[in-house]
Amino acid sequence: MYDVDELIEKLARRTGRPREELIERVRELRDRWGISEEGAALALAAELGVDLMEANEEERKPVTLDRAISEGLKSFDAEFVVVRAPEVIETQSGGRMATAVIADETRSAALVAFNEAVERLRELEEGDVVRGENLRLTAFRGSPQVVVERDTSLRVIDEHEDPEGLIERTTSELRHGEYVRVRGIVVSEPTDTGERVHFWLSDEEGSARVNAWGDAAERALELEYGQGAVVEGWVSTRGGTPVINVLRTHGLVKPAEVSVRPAIKRRVRELKEGDVAEISGVVVAVYARRRYYEACPRCGRAVRDGECPEHGPVEPERRPVLNLVVDDGTGTVRVAFFGDLAVDLAGCESPKEYLEAEEETLRERLLGANVSVVVRVRGEGVVEDYDAVALRGQTLDDEDLKREASLLLRELEGEERA
C-alpha cells in the first residue's frame, strides 16, 4: 500500500532526520523482527510519533487558486469561496454547463461542471466556503477554468461574510481570466455596435474598456459620461488593454455613488501610449476630405477585401470618420472620431447629413473651435506629437471656456506656489 522510499522521504521531512539514518533503522527493525520493509517503516513511523494519516493529509494540503492556475496543476485540492452562484446554460452540443464564480485571497476563477456534474455544482450558494478535492484545470479561449469532474468532491465547510470583497479590484489590478468588481467613472459615451455596448471606465489608477452583452448592454447604454458605475465581469488583457467582459450569464453594470476621482485630465505633453485622457484645446487642423470608412455593419470594424476580421464576408456600410488636430499649448494630438462621435462634433443631425456636407462647411465650423476630448492614445504621431482615438468629444461654448480658464488659472497659481 505504501511505497517505502516515499514513506522514508516523508519521515525525513517530518522529523528532520537524515534519510540514511532512517533507512538504517528500517533495516534494523526488519531484520530484528523478521518483517517486511514496509512494515518496518510503519513501525518506525509509530516509534517516532509520526501519524501516518496526518502525514498523508499534509501531502494533500489544499493549494491556493493562484498557485493551481499559475503552475497549471492538473489535479488539486483547494478551499475557496463561492462569490457568484452557479448559472446553468445549454451548450451548443445540446449538453448542460454550469458556471460559478469562485475566489480565495489570491485570485478569482470560473468553476465549471458539465452534464451530470452540473447538479453537484448547483447545490452551492453565494458565500459558501468550499473544500474541493480532485479539482481539474482547463482553459477556455485562453482563460483558466476550474473543472468539477466525476471524482471531484465539494464540501461546504463554512460561511464567508464578504464574498464580494474578494473580487474588488482597481483598474491597475486587472489580470487575465479573473472575475472582478470595479468601481469607476464612465469617461466615454457608451457605444452600441449592434452586438454589444462598450465604454471606458476610469478610476484613480487608470482605465479599462468595458464590453457588455445582453441585458447588461441595455444597462450600459443608460450610463452617461461622468457618471459613477460598478462593473462586474471577466477580464481579458489580450492586446495590452484591460477589458472587462460583462457576459449574458454572470456580470453587472449599474450606476453607483463612487468616491473615486479619475485623474484623466491631462496636458498633451504628459501623454503616453495607452493613456485614456481628457484634453482641452483648440482645433488647428480639420481633415474632412475622406470622411468615411468601409465598416462591418455588425461590429463597426474596418472591412478589408470584403471581410470583417471577426465576422468574415459582410456587405460593408459607410461609417463616418473625422480626423482633427488638437493643440493645447503644450503639444498636438491627431484625433480620429468615428461614427456618431464624428457626426455630433461636426454639428450634424445624421450620418447622411455629415457624409454629404461640404468639406468647407465642416472646416469653417471646427477650425479654431475650443474642444474638450477624451482620447485613447495609440502612440506617437507621424507629424503631430500623438495619434489618438476619440472616446468622446465636445465643442466648448463661452460659458464652458470661462470655467476651463478659471480652473486652469487656479492650477497655474498652484504650480507657482509649489
Ligand SMILES: [Zn+2]
Ligand atoms: Zn464585424
